[in-house]
Every structure is written in C-alpha cells, then in structure tokens.
Amino acid sequence: MSGLTIVRGKQTVAQRILGVFSKSIVNVLLAIVAVFWLVPTVGLLIASLRDSTDNSQSGWWTVFTAPAQLTLENYQNLLTNPTILGSLWNTVLIVVPATLLVIVIGALAAYAFAWVEFPGRDWLLIVVIVLLAVPVQVALIPLAQLFGAIGIFGSILGVILYHVAFGLPFAIFLLRNFFTQIPAELLEAARIDGASEWRIFLRVVFPLGLPAIASLGIFQFLWTWNDLLIALIFSDSQSQPITVAIQSQLRQFGANIDVLSSGAFISMVVPLIVFFAFQRYFVQALLAGSQK
Amino acid sequence: MSVTPAAPIEREGDRTTGRPPRSPAGRRRLLVAIAFLAPALILLGALVVYPVIYTVWRSFYSASGGEFVGGENFVTMFTDPSTFQAIRNNFIWVVVAPIACTALGLVFAVLLDKIKWATAFKLIIFMPMAISMLAAGVIFRTVFQENPNIGVVNAAIVAVQDVFGDSSAYPGARERPETGVTSAEGAISGENPVAVGETQNFPLIGIRQGDVPDTARQAEEAPSAQRGEITGTVWLDVVRGGGGTNGQIDEGKQGLPGVTVQAIDASGEVAATAETQPNGTYELTGLQDGEYTVILPAANFTATVGGVSWLGPSLINFVVIASYIWIWAGFAMIMIASGLSALDRSLQEAARVDGANEWQVFRRITAPLLMPVIIVVFVTLIINVLKIFDLVYVIPPGESKPAANVIAVEMWNVSFGGGNNQGLGSALAILLLVLVLPSMIINVRRFRQERQR
Secondary structure, eight states, rough: OHHHHHHHHHOOOOOHHHHHHHHHHHHHHHHHHHHHHHHHHHHHHHHSSSHHHHHHHSOOOGGGGGGGGGOOOHHHHHHHHHHHHHHHHHHHHHHHHHHHHHHHHHHHHHHHHHHHHOOTTHHHHHHHHHHTTGGGGGGHHHHHHHHHHTTBSSSSSHHHHHHHHHHHHHHHHHHHHHHHTSSSHHHHHHHHHHHHHHHHHHIIIIHHTHHHHHHHOOOOHHHTTTTTTTHHBOOOTOOHHHHHHHHGGGGGTTTTTHHHEEEEHHHHHHHHHHHSSHHHHHHHHHHTTOOO | OOOOOOOOOOOOOEEEEEEEEHHHHHHHHHHHHHHHHHHHHHHHHHIIIIHHHHHHHHHOOOOOSBOOOTTTTHHHHHHSSHHHHHHHHHHHHHHHHHHHHHHHHHHHHHHHHOOTHHHHHHHHHHGGGGGGGHHHHHHHHHHTTTTTTTOOHHHHHHHHHHHTTSSOOTTOOEOTTTTSSSTTTTTEEEEEEEETTTTTTTTEEEOOGGGSSTTTTTTTOOOOOOTTTTEEEEEEEEEESSSSOTTSSTTBBBBOOOOEEEETTTSSSSSEEEOOOTTTTTEEEEEOEEEEEEEEEGTTTOOOOTTTTTSSTHHHHHHHHHHHHHHHHHHHHHHHHEEEEEEOOOHHHHHHHHOOOOOHHIIIIIHHHHHHHHHHHHHHHHHHHHOOOOHHHHSOOOGGGHHHHHHHHHHHHHHHSOOOHHHHHHHHHHHHHHHHHHHHHHHHHHHHHHHOO
C-alpha cells in the first residue's frame, strides 16, 4: 500500500489530469447508461398515472411541464376490477405454496443427498443434475394430458405442481451444496446423543442452512410470480394469475395502455419489494449456478 | 459456484457407496434415505422424467397421436416455413443476445470500480431481473410504439428530425401529371431518359406546406448543363393563393431543397447522385455521354415524420432482443462483478507500477483471470436464450408475430395456440431438449470433477 502511494506521488501533472478526465468520462458514460436503463420503466410508470385520453393525445414526458395530468384513476379502476383482483389473489395462492413446497421437499432430499449414505446416491444425484437443464416446454404436452385425466387441468393445484416439479432440481442442487458444508462434527455429536435423522434435519441442518434456503426461496418466489408460460396453459379464467390476466389485454395495445401500464406495475410491486429487501440472497441464488 | 469443502467429501469417500447395505444400520439408512427422498423423487419422476420420455415417444406420432409417422414431424420442423423461421430466429438470438449481454456486463462490471455511486448503478441495471418478462414486454412495447405520442424512441427521433430540419422528407409528394414525369414504387422519375447536357425538371404536388423547410427559396431554372452534366429543378408546383401555370416555374413557387436526385444508366446502375439546392436546382456531374433516367428515390418521400415502425416485421427481432439485453445485462454484470471482487488485486497493481496502462492491465491480467466466470455467464445465457418465450410472445403485435417467431413460441402455437398438432409440438420440445444437452453434459462433468477433488 505504501509503495502504491509513492508511485501515485510520482505521477506527473499531465497523468493526474488525464486520470481525473477519464474518471469523469466514465461517470458521464455510466450516468447516460443508467438513464437509458431507467427511462423505459419510468415512462411506463408515468403513463400508468395518466388517463387514457391524455395517453392517446400526448407523450408521458409532457407531465414534466403539465403535472396536473397525474391521476390515480387507472389504479382505482384496476383495484375495483374483480378480474384483476381475483388474478392477483390467484398469484398469491400459486406462489406461496409453490415456494414453500419447493423449500421443504427440496431440503428433505438435499439432506439425504448430503448426509445419508445409501446405495446409488451418486447416480441419483447425477440424474437430478441432468434434470436441472430440462426446459419446461418439454413437459407441457404430457402434463396437460395427465392433469386433464386426473381433473386438475385449469386449476391452481396443477400450476403449483408444475412449478414445484421444475423447481426441485435446482432446489436440491443448491441446498445439497450448502448442506455438505455444515461441519460433520455437529451432526456426529447429534447422532451420538441419539437424535433421529429427522431431528438432526430439523434441529441442526435446517437452521444452519437458512441462508441458502432464503436464497432458494427468493429465487423460486420471483420465478413463480413472474411466470407466464405455465399459467397460460395450465390455468383457466377462474385460476389465472396476474401475468395471464394482463397479457389477455395485449391485443388492443394502444387502446388498453392505461390498463396495461397500471396492471404491469401492480404485478411488479411485490417482486420489486422482495428484490430490494432480499437482493443479497437473490444474487447468491444466481451465483450458485442458475442454469434454469 | 457450488464450493464443496474437502472435509465432508473425504468422510463420505471412505464409507461404502454403491454396494447394497448388508448391515442393519445400512438397511436403516436406506429406509431413512427413502423417507427423505420420496416426495422429491415421486414429483420428479411423475412430472419431469415421465413427461420427457412421453414427449420423445409422442414426437414420432401424428397430430392427434393415433398414427406412427416416424421422423415426419422432424422433417416438417425443418421444412415448414413457419417453424423454420422460428429455428432461424432462435439462431440469431443465440448469436446476438448472449454476446451483447456478456460484453455489456463485462464493461459495466469493470467500470463500476471507478465511480462512487456503484451500488446505485448496480441496482438500476439489475432491477429488470426482478420483474416479469411480461411486464418488461409491456414496457418495451410502449417504448417502441410507432406513434411518437406514446413511443419515446420515436418521439426522440422526431425531435431530432425537427432540430435538423434540412434532412428533409416530403411524405406524400407526387408528380404533377402530364409534365413528362412519372412515378413507380414510391420513386419519382422522368418519363423518358435524357441525354447528357439536357435538363430534367420535376414539378411536384401533394406536399404539405409544413413539410417544406424554412430554407426553401423561390424556384429557379437550373443553369444549362455543361459537359458530363444533367441539370434540372425540383419544385413545389403550387403558387400559394392560386395562379401560375402547371409545370412552369412561376413566381411564388418554391424550390424543394435536400431532395436526393440520381442518374440511372441503361443497365440500371446509379451513375451519379446529387442533392437539390434551396432554389430546387440540382447538377448531376461526371456522367459519360449517353442517356440516363433521372429519378428521385423513394427515400425522399417515405414518411419518417410519423416515426419508425419498430414493431413492424423488419425491425421486430431487434426490438425484442434489445429488451432481452435490458433485462439480462444486469445478470452478467452482477456475476462478473462478483468474480472481479474475488480476484487478487495485487497483480493488477504490480502491472500498473511497472507502467502498464489500464487497457493493458485489463487485456493481459483482468480478462484472463475472469474467463471462467465469463464462460459460466455466457453458457447460462445461451441456455436461457434458447428457451426464450415470454418476450417474443408479448412484444410483437399480430402482424409481426411470424417474423419474430422462436422455437418455444412456435411450440406453443402448434400445440396449444390453435395449431393442435401435438406431434409437431413434441418434436419442437425435443429440439429444445437436444439444444440444451451440451449444458447438461457440462453440468455433470463439473459435478464429477468436484467429487474427485
């Protein structure tokens, strides 16, 4: 560090000016990029706060000179619309069980893969790793038939099961990797004390694995909340989540911009809160090798 | 990336795996394992493994499933124009999107070090990862709307055009009939070819006064053509307030500046290009002796003022891929930035002390050290791009849907969205599966290497 300071001291005035100059160029450049990245979202947010007449006659950017246009009308309409409210509730009914089930079932399996000896364990684990990359599209046709045969096609249960099944390989992979890092002494000590495997799982591994479980939970939550494809096929008008309800308005894009913009924002609120609150865990889940 | 510490692995290694358990303890462990694994294995077996096998089997059967058709669905897949377009578009996606996302992510991650508001920047770029592709689709469909009152991109383009008014376009312009000028495919041309040294005039009508730039002056006769020249005037053949003779340059008729004029030779090649002056005159120079047709290309008259139709069939792939980059560049940035923060900085500092400039430091030290992370990001993005559905389903309006088609959307179309051909749908799903096979192999190999270590 001290060597570094000496070198810095030796910099010529020209070098220092160049350094300041390039630093400000980087600042300006990244500021422009940030604006570019923000404008689409900000634009839609403002559009959602203007009524449909304003939106059809002038651009959202005119609010900066005429802020009187801003209104909560679209949101009031949306939140008194039974279809939208119903679909928001459906999203919750799908996402919460799907996330909890993936965590519980995945953690149980991950524990067995990490800490219980049984024949064929490595092979079974390789099967799970292979399943990690299976595209959800591959199961659409057979599961539509299967769910139809057992009478859960078009129901919330069908959508949940689909999400759980395709969330499990990643859940098992992520949690197993984390569980194997728990010091063996802790488990041995519990075993010597006569604790059952179930008790070890519940009292030792699950609590110690909470950071990984949080990562998995956030990831699965966002994944399920934001899904369109599976719900598009496996839900009906009674069980459709918010994403499907919004996409059904897309046909008349220009005329429906008020519904679409406010609807999109309502569907974004919860994921954004979850994202900002638990960003660290989400990043960890991505770093753990999201090949989904 | 799945850091597996040495200790537990070694412990596992010296126990027996693979052999059937003979001891009561071994049998008990097997029962425990079954109990813990059962829910996961039942769900995976019934809802993932069985469907994969069924889909493979189904892909060899006809639309309704009654008849074995062998490889016919796979032949259809590559010969049917609609499916083939989807496969081709997927190819474009795989080539463009992962490279663009990774490159942007790398640039952002490296530059992040140099700013004080790095956390805020990261949040802004990374935020799109949290929202649904449906919401992102709505956002970008708005951004690229053709109507400049809604689409911010076209609003910006129109604003720029207004500032640089001389890049003039005269939408709706047409020739004054019976003045020796004709039009075809949007371009306006002289009815007959003219010889070098002659004049070709273009009296035009149908131009709104608002489209005539302020720089326009009274139209004038072009100076007579010299050797190798063709000259003429392009003017608005209307006198404001009425009067004048059709096809004549009268007092009060304005020249049209900034119109591109081309001389086309007998073989159809462009021999010379010129632009009109404020008084509407042009001079095509450097021509060989002979006869040329003088044309005003269609580009002069296409309506750019209304905005570019980004969501039209020709630009739609660009728009959808741009929105994908908007979402996933943040992913690449976060992954590469965390790889960067794990690097030992002393090497870079040492190189700087030795007089290496920033580019050399990046090129020779940072980039090679980051390579493993970059490859992981790149492969993840390729797999993700192969399966792209939501954005392509949401952004293109009806008329552009065929041009933007990709495999996953086509799979939905043929099997659920009205096509009702589950044989072809299964074949498309299998194509997706085959395309991600390499990543499965990579995953398994990486896992095995970790075990051996």
